[in-house]
Amino acid sequence: xxxxxxxxxxxxxxxxxxxxxxxxxxxxxxxxxxxxxxxxxxxxxxxxxxxxxxxxxxxxxxxxxxxxxxxxxxxxxxxxxxxxxxxxxxxxxxxxxxxxxxxxxxxxxxxxxxxxxxxxxxxxxxxxxxxxxxxxxxxxxxxxxxxxxxxxxxxxxxxxxxxxxxxxxxxxxxxxxxxxxxxxxxxxxxxxxxxxxxxxxxxxxxxxxxxxxxxxxxxxxxxxxxxxxxxxxxxxxxxxxxxxxxxxxxxxxxxxxxxxxxxxxxxxxxxxxxxxxxxxxxxxxxxxxxxxxxxxxxxxxxxxxxxxxxxxxxxxxxxxxxxxxxxxxxxxxxxxxxxxxxxxxxxxxxxx
Amino acid sequence: xxxxxxxxxxxxxxxxxxxxxxxxxxxxxxxxxxxxxxxxxxxxxxxxxxxxxxxxxxxxxxxxxxxxxxxxxxxxxxxxxxxxxxxxxxxxxxxxxxxxxxxxxxxxxxxxxxxxxxxxxxxxxxxxxxxxxxxxxxxxxxxxxxxxxxxxxxxxxxxxxxxxxxxxxxxxxxxxxxxxxxxxxxxxxxxxxxxxxxxxxxxxxxxxxxxxxxxxxxxxxxxxxxxxxxxxxxxxxxxxxxxxxxxxxxxxxxxxxxxxxxxxxxxxxxxxxxxxxxxxxxxxxxxxxxxxxxxxxxxxxxxxxxxxxxxxxxxxxxxxxxxxxxxxxxxxxxxxxxxxxxxxxxxxxxxxxxxxxxxxxxxxxxxxxxxxxxxxxxxxxxxxxxxxxxxxxxxxxxxxxxxxxxxxxxxxxxxxxxxxxxxxxxxxxxxxxxxxxx
Numbered sequence: 202x203x204x205x206x207x208x209x210x211x212x213x214x215x216x217x218x219x220x221x222x223x224x225x226x227x228x229x230x231x232x233x234x235x236x237x238x239x240x241x242x243x244x245x246x247x248x249x250x251x252x253x254x255x256x257x258x259x260x261x262x263x264x265x266x267x268x269x270x271x272x273x274x275x276x277x278x279x280x281x282x283x284x285x286x287x288x289x290x291x292x293x294x295x296x297x298x299x300x301x302x303x304x305x306x307x308x309x310x311x312x313x314x315x316x317x318x319x320x321x322x323x324x325x326x327x328x329x330x331x332x333x334x335x336x337x338x339x340x341x342x343x344x345x346x347x348x349x350x351x352x353x354x355x356x357x358x359x360x361x362x363x364x365x366x367x368x369x370x371x372x373x374x375x376x377x378x379x380x381x382x383x384x385x386x387x388x389x390x391x392x393x394x395x396x397x398x399x400x401x402x403x404x405x406x407x408x409x410x411x412x413x414x415x416x417x418x419x420x421x422x423x424x425x426x427x428x429x430x431x432x433x434x435x436x437x438x439x440x441x442x443x444x445x446x447x448x449x450x451x452x453x454x455x456x457x458x459x460x461x462x463x464x465x466x467x468x469x470x471x472x473x474x475x476x477x478x479x480x481x482x483x484x485x486x487x488x489x490x491x492x493x494x495x496x497x498x499x500x501x502x503x504x505x506x507x508x509x510x511x512x513x514x515x516x517x518x519x520x521x522x523x524x525x526x527x528x529x530x531x532x533x534x535x536x537x538x539x540x541x542x543x544x545x546x547x548x549x550x551x552x553x
Numbered sequence: 554x555x556x557x558x559x560x561x562x563x564x565x566x567x568x569x570x571x572x573x574x575x576x577x578x579x580x581x582x583x584x585x586x587x588x589x590x591x592x593x594x595x596x597x598x599x600x601x602x603x604x605x606x607x608x609x610x611x612x613x614x615x616x617x618x619x620x621x622x623x624x625x626x627x628x629x630x631x632x633x634x635x636x637x638x639x640x641x642x643x644x645x646x647x648x649x650x651x652x653x654x655x656x657x658x659x660x661x662x663x664x665x666x667x668x669x670x671x672x673x674x675x676x677x678x679x680x681x682x683x684x685x686x687x688x689x690x691x692x693x694x695x696x697x698x699x700x701x702x703x704x705x706x707x708x709x710x711x712x713x714x715x716x717x718x719x720x721x722x723x724x725x726x727x728x729x730x731x732x733x734x735x736x737x738x739x740x741x742x743x744x745x746x747x748x749x750x751x752x753x754x755x756x757x758x759x760x761x762x763x764x765x766x767x768x769x770x771x772x773x774x775x776x777x778x779x780x781x782x783x784x785x786x787x788x789x790x791x792x793x794x795x796x797x798x799x800x801x802x803x804x805x806x807x808x809x810x811x812x813x814x815x816x817x818x819x820x821x822x823x824x825x826x827x828x829x830x831x832x833x834x835x836x837x838x839x840x841x842x843x844x845x846x847x848x849x850x851x852x853x854x855x856x857x858x859x860x861x862x863x864x865x866x867x868x869x870x871x872x873x874x875x876x877x878x879x880x881x882x883x884x885x886x887x888x889x890x891x892x893x894x895x896x897x898x899x900x901x902x903x904x905x906x907x908x909x910x911x912x913x914x915x916x917x918x919x920x921x922x923x924x925x926x927x928x929x930x931x932x933x934x935x936x937x938x939x940x941x942x943x944x945x946x947x948x949x950x951x952x953x954x955x956x957x958x959x960x961x962x963x964x965x966x967x968x969x970x971x972x973x974x975x976x977x978x979x980x981x982x983x984x985x986x987x988x989x990x991x
Binding site: 241268289319322 | 730734740752755760762763764766768792793796799962964968969
């Protein structure tokens, strides 16, 4: 467990302010902009309006229109312009309004931003952080619900970060902005206002009721590539990130299962040490993500666990994921990998 | 297959009772194919000096005609005419000629080197030298260039060491890009020359971003990007134009219309319907169409656009109307898709010859000096090639050490790349026990 950090430990160092994830992200942007005049924020509706999810609220007023501005509805243009700004020496933080809209910008991310350092042997870099709300559970239909993280994990040269708490969102975003490599920063929008138990028909509990919303004032960083142990237990290891961390926590609590729940925080670079240590301890591994199953990031995790921990395993590695369909609107909760699907997998893996 | 829509035959059959006219698809076809007699009389070539020169801050909506005309300075009499004459002194003109001659000599030798197996790939810019050399001379040396792949003339004009270019082309141990890039995909931060991608038109919105950054920071440097007429079809070019006009970015879009995109003529990029300069008009961008084989016109247009950008008066689209005298690259044979007569019949001539004849016409040059210059350029390239070959040629083992393959993917080497690097070195030791440099 050497590399993982526990939220309760780290949060205790700050004051007792409680923020939701939107406020934490906003504060990370604010602090980064105040600290470094080269940080600029741009995207659709991020300026005067402050973003459709309010993550950039107040920033234009504070830092001016040349550092926080609206853009045309052109994700290709947004990412490309950020590459050029990075080449100049700025540190752009573009927002893609929904991860589902990022695809027109993929060539600029995959062929340009991700490879610029490599192809120029370090002469030019693309130190951008692409923020984008992702994931479902908000009745967003097939174009406001996707989890495309595996696409980015597959690209050499991109880092992909997915926070699961307000405390982490702030510390990870500051790290991402200060990182000299391009970072995809996916914000699980289902948990912007409060963690999610997986029961869509139960009221959302606001972040303020949870210690992970204790966010210290000022600048702090959470290193990219270090996982968080959300809970500790001997029965099995559950690897998750984003919204699903909270769903598996709720299911385990409900079923009385004591698990090491690893919140990856970053999928590239991956905290393999924490995963290996935990699986070797528990001998069982369940991987949970909301994204579609085939060639999802769970496949990579399953392969790594099998390659590195095979002789410690008591049961086959299990995956719980979204189905291999577009994200449906009316049947969203049939699609979502919720308590029933996770519960079934837990029963199976623990009975082996 | 039950849900398959009706096949074409079904639709045709259904047409019997349909009084709507039959639709037909237009597929563009170039005027001349191999073996055809070439007649370019349909291309309008206005008199040199006939075009007025608007003020650099002119509103684009008052400049519509410049996107459809053709700015020309050098006439058939080899003299400079009209308000676009940049009135360069003879020494500057000789320098320009020298860079163009050097670019041509470089292309000749590198092309031959590829044929001799010294590298995998090369691209000449023959006939298009003015669009890079002359245009670049009108910019400040620290204005940022976002090139496409045929602007070697800019690096030569900016004094980038030729040995660096050849090392890159050979992917040898002297290549400062560590053998990672296809030949000719140069990069030189020191010369304000952005890393060439190889994916088309991606550099155009990046140039806009750089220009926006320069404006955000209150800098005085502008950005200039080059793109082929074929690549203006990419969405990136349109995103670039849009962002440039929205933020009034200090950027110049140089569209080199050399008529051919590998084997596809400019009609497949829309040339049958409008000029490429006209693309700027829809975005409210000042747009100039220029004789791309007229070095003085190229210089003058770039200077106009640079003045405009520096005055915060906005971006410019320049179409350099030119002709790709050689194949797209070493990988295609143009005799397979176009008439060999095109090059000779091209109505705008050859840029090197036109500048040479101009200098002779004004009494500042002669054939003897031209021959001596050409010889000197060829000798310089030959000597530099030999120096570069001492660092190795492609595939002969003198490349960068193996571990460099894993460097620069990220700023720091993560564990998974560290493991893969160790594997690569193990494989190398197995293949060459005690052998090559690791």
